[in-house]
Amino acid sequence: MESEENREKMSKQKRDRNLLAFTGAAAIAVLAVNFAIAAFNAGRKKHKKKDLRGSNVQVNLSASEILKLADGIIVKSKLVHDAVASVPLEKVTYMNVIAPLADLEAEQFPQVQSCVFPKLVSSLTDVRKASAEAERRIDAHVLSCSKREDVYRAIKAYASKGEWIGPEAKRYIQALVRDFERNGLNLTVTKREEVQRLRAQIDELSLQYVQNLNDDNTFLLFSEAELVGLPLEFLKTLDKAENVKFKVTLKSHHVAAVLELCKVGRTRRLVAVAYGKRCGDLNLSVLERLVETRHKFARLLGYSNYADYAVNLRMAKTSSKVFEFLEEISASLTDLASKELMMLKDLKNKEEGDLPFGVEDMLYYIKRFEEQQFDLDFGDVKQYFPVDLVLSGVFKICQDLFGITFKEVVDVEVWHNDVRVFSVFDLSSNELLGYFYLDMYKREGKYGHTCVVSLQNSAVSSTGDKQVTMIPVALLISQIQKDIVGHPSLLRFSEVVSFFHEFGHVVQHVCNRASFAKFSGLCVDPDFVEIPGQLLENWCYESFSLKLISGFHKDITKPIKDEVCKSLKRWRYAFSALKLKQEVLYCIFDQIIHSVDNVDIVELFKHLHSKVMLGLPMLEGTNPASCFPRSAIGFEAACYSHIWSEVFAADIFASKFRDDGILNQYAGMQFRNKVLAPGGSKDPIEILSDFLGREPSVKAFVNIRSEYGL
Structure with a gap:
C-alpha cells in the first residue's frame, strides 16, 4: 500500500499532466503515467469529488433522483410557458416573451441531459430504466409545449413587430415561429387536428414497416461446399438443420459475410435475391400508404410535397x-465507376468463366481485388494503434490545427471508473472553452455505438441583473475492448477512423460560441452537422498524421510504415465511385417517391437501377423498396445528407489543408472561428462560403477519387 505522501505526489502528477505533447518516444511516458495513475486510483481513499467549474451537468444520479429532476424540469417549464402565454398581445416584448424561453432552454438543457444520458452509460438497470422513463416524460411535455397556441400567438405577436435586437436573436425568433408552424399552429383547428392525425398515422406506418423487417426470420440452407470461402470461425456461429446444412439468416451480418467472402457465385446470388425479397408485397403496400400520407401531411402545412417539407x-x-446535386455527383463519377466495373467483370471472368456480372458480385470481387492489389493485413495494422497513443495523437493534431489544448481533470464525479474527464483550453489565451467526458470501453448495459452526446450547450442566459455564460460539455462514447494482462488495448483501423470522426464532433461542440442553446453544440443543420467529423477523418489517411498516432504496441517508437500509409489511402478510394453510385441510386429513389404522386415504386426502382448502375439490372424478383428502412423512418427524403456533407468536407480539406499543409493552423483557426464558433446561428451556406471564399463545390470530392482511385 502506497504512503499518503506518495499518493499525494502521484495525484499532483495527474493534475499537471497535459496529454498533448505525447507522441512517438514520449508516448512511453504516457503509458507509464497511465499505469501509475491506475494503481493510485485503485488504492486511494474515498472522498468528496469536486465539481466541474461552469458545468451544470449532474452525473451519478440515482433512479429516484432522475425522476424527481425530470418532474421538476416539467414543472418549471410549464410555469415559464404559462407566464409567456399570459402576456397581453399588445404588451409583448423581447424581455417578457423571447428571453424567458431562451433562458429556460439554456438552463434546462444540461438538466434534461442529466436525466437522459444515464440510459446510455449506467451500469445499473434501475438507473437506465428511470432514465428512459424520464426521457419519455420530458418528450411528452415538449410535445405538449409544441402544440400551445397561446405561446405561439405571443411569439408571433412579437415577431410581427420586427423589433430585432440582433441577427442571432432574429434567427432564434424565426426558428421558434417556424417550429410552431411546422406543427400546424398557424392553421385552423380542424386542419391542425388533421395534421396531428396524419402524423400519428405516419408514425404507425413507419414502425410497422420496420417491425415487419425485424420480424422476418427467413433463412437459407447451404452445405459446407456451398459456403466455400467463409472462415471456419464464421461457420461455427451458424445453426444447423437436421440435414446438417448450415442456416444462413437474412440478418445483415450473415448477408454481408456471404456476399463478401463466399466463392460460390450461385450462393451469393441466392442470398442477395432472398435479402431483396424480404417482406415483399407486405412492405410495398405499407410504403405506398406511408408515402401518400406523408404527401397529405406536407400539403396541409403548405408544402408542394413531402420532400420539400423535409428538405x-x-x-x-x-x-x-x-x-x-445527386445528378451532378452521379454524372461526375460515371467514367471512373465504369472503369471500376470493368475491372470487376474481368476478375469474375478469370475466376468463374463467362458468367454475367451482377450486383450480388460487387462486394466479393472488390474484396478479391483489394487482396490482390493492396499489401494490407488489417490484423497487422491494428498492432500499431494502442489506444493511449491514438488519443494523445488526436489531441496533438487538434492542438496544432485548432489552437486548443486538453488537460485531464481528476477527482471529479463520474459514473464509472473507466470514464475520464478533460478540460479544453484556448492555447494562446488559456481561456477555458469547455469539457468533455470520455467513456471508451465496452461494458454490459452500455450503448453499443460510438457517438458524441451534448451534455451542456454553449449559451448566454440572464440570471437577475447579470448574464451567465454556459460553457459546452460533451460526452464521447466508444466501444473499445479494454486491455487485459498481456493484451494491450488496440484499435482496429476502422475504430481509429470512427474515433477521429467523433472527436471532430467534440471539437465542434466545445468550440461553438452561439448565444442560444438552440444553435449550440450539435444543434445545427442536419446537412451540416457531419462536416467537422468527416473533415477530421482525413487525418487518418495522411502519412504525417498516421505516423503521429501510431506505434507498434511492443515498441511504440516504431510508427506505421510508409508503404502501409500509401496503401491505406489507395484502399480508401478503391471502387469508391461504384459504391457511391449505388448509394446515389437509393438517394434518388428516396427523393422521387417523396416528390411525386402515384409513383409505381417497383418500376421506378428497376428503371433507376439500370440507369444509375451503368446497365446492371436489378436482381430478378427482388423489391428493394420493401426492405429499405431509411425511406420509412428517420431519413425519409433526406438519404442524400451523408453524401452532401461528405462532399463539402472533401472540398474544405482539399482547398484549405491538403494543398497548404495538413497541420495548417491558420486554416484550422479560420475553420474554428468561422465555421465551428457560429454553429447554427448563421446559414450554413453563408458560413462555408465565407470560409472557402466561394460557394462549396463537388469538384474536390470527384477529383480526389480520380487521383487516388484505380
Whole structure:
C-alpha cells in the first residue's frame, strides 16, 4: 500500500499532466503515467469529488433522483410557458416573451441531459430504466409545449413587430415561429387536428414497416461446399438443420459475410435475391400508404410535397436542389465507376468463366481485388494503434490545427471508473472553452455505438441583473475492448477512423460560441452537422498524421510504415465511385417517391437501377423498396445528407489543408472561428462560403477519387 505522501505526489502528477505533447518516444511516458495513475486510483481513499467549474451537468444520479429532476424540469417549464402565454398581445416584448424561453432552454438543457444520458452509460438497470422513463416524460411535455397556441400567438405577436435586437436573436425568433408552424399552429383547428392525425398515422406506418423487417426470420440452407470461402470461425456461429446444412439468416451480418467472402457465385446470388425479397408485397403496400400520407401531411402545412417539407430546414432548401446535386455527383463519377466495373467483370471472368456480372458480385470481387492489389493485413495494422497513443495523437493534431489544448481533470464525479474527464483550453489565451467526458470501453448495459452526446450547450442566459455564460460539455462514447494482462488495448483501423470522426464532433461542440442553446453544440443543420467529423477523418489517411498516432504496441517508437500509409489511402478510394453510385441510386429513389404522386415504386426502382448502375439490372424478383428502412423512418427524403456533407468536407480539406499543409493552423483557426464558433446561428451556406471564399463545390470530392482511385 502506497504512503499518503506518495499518493499525494502521484495525484499532483495527474493534475499537471497535459496529454498533448505525447507522441512517438514520449508516448512511453504516457503509458507509464497511465499505469501509475491506475494503481493510485485503485488504492486511494474515498472522498468528496469536486465539481466541474461552469458545468451544470449532474452525473451519478440515482433512479429516484432522475425522476424527481425530470418532474421538476416539467414543472418549471410549464410555469415559464404559462407566464409567456399570459402576456397581453399588445404588451409583448423581447424581455417578457423571447428571453424567458431562451433562458429556460439554456438552463434546462444540461438538466434534461442529466436525466437522459444515464440510459446510455449506467451500469445499473434501475438507473437506465428511470432514465428512459424520464426521457419519455420530458418528450411528452415538449410535445405538449409544441402544440400551445397561446405561446405561439405571443411569439408571433412579437415577431410581427420586427423589433430585432440582433441577427442571432432574429434567427432564434424565426426558428421558434417556424417550429410552431411546422406543427400546424398557424392553421385552423380542424386542419391542425388533421395534421396531428396524419402524423400519428405516419408514425404507425413507419414502425410497422420496420417491425415487419425485424420480424422476418427467413433463412437459407447451404452445405459446407456451398459456403466455400467463409472462415471456419464464421461457420461455427451458424445453426444447423437436421440435414446438417448450415442456416444462413437474412440478418445483415450473415448477408454481408456471404456476399463478401463466399466463392460460390450461385450462393451469393441466392442470398442477395432472398435479402431483396424480404417482406415483399407486405412492405410495398405499407410504403405506398406511408408515402401518400406523408404527401397529405406536407400539403396541409403548405408544402408542394413531402420532400420539400423535409428538405426545407436543411442546407439544400428544396428538393430540386437535391436532385441537381445527386445528378451532378452521379454524372461526375460515371467514367471512373465504369472503369471500376470493368475491372470487376474481368476478375469474375478469370475466376468463374463467362458468367454475367451482377450486383450480388460487387462486394466479393472488390474484396478479391483489394487482396490482390493492396499489401494490407488489417490484423497487422491494428498492432500499431494502442489506444493511449491514438488519443494523445488526436489531441496533438487538434492542438496544432485548432489552437486548443486538453488537460485531464481528476477527482471529479463520474459514473464509472473507466470514464475520464478533460478540460479544453484556448492555447494562446488559456481561456477555458469547455469539457468533455470520455467513456471508451465496452461494458454490459452500455450503448453499443460510438457517438458524441451534448451534455451542456454553449449559451448566454440572464440570471437577475447579470448574464451567465454556459460553457459546452460533451460526452464521447466508444466501444473499445479494454486491455487485459498481456493484451494491450488496440484499435482496429476502422475504430481509429470512427474515433477521429467523433472527436471532430467534440471539437465542434466545445468550440461553438452561439448565444442560444438552440444553435449550440450539435444543434445545427442536419446537412451540416457531419462536416467537422468527416473533415477530421482525413487525418487518418495522411502519412504525417498516421505516423503521429501510431506505434507498434511492443515498441511504440516504431510508427506505421510508409508503404502501409500509401496503401491505406489507395484502399480508401478503391471502387469508391461504384459504391457511391449505388448509394446515389437509393438517394434518388428516396427523393422521387417523396416528390411525386402515384409513383409505381417497383418500376421506378428497376428503371433507376439500370440507369444509375451503368446497365446492371436489378436482381430478378427482388423489391428493394420493401426492405429499405431509411425511406420509412428517420431519413425519409433526406438519404442524400451523408453524401452532401461528405462532399463539402472533401472540398474544405482539399482547398484549405491538403494543398497548404495538413497541420495548417491558420486554416484550422479560420475553420474554428468561422465555421465551428457560429454553429447554427448563421446559414450554413453563408458560413462555408465565407470560409472557402466561394460557394462549396463537388469538384474536390470527384477529383480526389480520380487521383487516388484505380
